[in-house]
Amino acid sequence: MRLSETCANPFSRLNEWLKAAEEKGIVDHNAMALATTGKDNSPNVRMVLLRGLNEECLLFYTNYQSTKARELNENAQASVLFFWRELGRQIRIFGSVERTSRSQSEAYFASRPRGSQISAIASEQSQPLSSRADLEKKVEQLEREFEGKEIECPQDWGGFKLKPERFEFWENGDYRLHHRLLYTPSGDGSWQHCLLQP
Numbered sequence: 001m002r003l004s005e006t007c008a009n010p011f012s013r014l015n016e017w018l019k020a021a022e023e024k025g026i027v028d029h030n031a032m033a034l035a036t037t038g039k040d041n042s043p044n045v046r047m048v049l050l051r052g053l054n055e056e057c058l059l060f061y062t063n064y065q066s067t068k069a070r071e072l073n074e075n076a077q078a079s080v081l082f083f084w085r086e087l088g089r090q091i092r093i094f095g096s097v098e099r100t101s102r103s104q105s106e107a108y109f110a111s112r113p114r115g116s117q118i119s120a121i122a123s124e125q126s127q128p129l130s131s132r133a134d135l136e137k138k139v140e141q142l143e144r145e146f147e148g149k150e151i152e153c154p155q156d157w158g159g160f161k162l163k164p165e166r167f168e169f170w171e172n173g174d175y176r177l178h179h180r181l182l183y184t185p186s187g188d189g190s191w192q193h194c195l196l197q198p
């Protein structure tokens, strides 16, 4: 769906663009840059994978002791960005986050490949690591310890739901005369949109 086509619901457009990226065969088509700021107000950005989308929120999963999680605890406002060069498209989304329920995190954790579950329990994400060899040894130990056993979702691992308050869709135009469309809440539960200059 091109930006010239009308679409009242930004979630439908986001979903459609994600599908187009997937169908194009783009590797990690669901990768998004996640920007946060902690209490020092210093911006921080990194990639995460979008793991769920409905008519209210975008979902991603991480370690709750990580830098991003600490910053989101300090300031729940965040921004995410998708970019697909092959489609000449970008989407910026701004909103606020909250943690998913424990049961939702557990259900998602249970669906992950075993290797990823082991990595999640082995890694104290964003903490200093004395050597790579230490981490690999820890992974081997955990593989032995949990052989034939179920791995429970760690207490400090789970999801965040980003509830958008603003979407901006961007599509490449000739001679940098790009197309931009901004969606904001209209106040009655629906969304209003307007064009922005490129």
Ligand SMILES: Cc1cc2nc3c(=O)[nH]c(=O)nc-3n(C[C@H](O)[C@H](O)[C@H](O)COP(=O)(O)O)c2cc1C
Pocket (backbone or CB within 6 Å): 028, 031, 044, 046, 047, 048, 049, 050, 060, 061, 062, 063, 066, 067, 068, 069, 125, 126
């Ligand atoms: C394509 C891509 C996808 C990633 N997906 C995730 C993810 O879903 N969750 C996650 O915690 N880290 C993910 N990472 C790693 C993060 O970018 C980051 O290195 C890590 O989460 C630590 O960030 P922090 O110290 O700001 O918390 C991904 C990295 C890349 C390049």
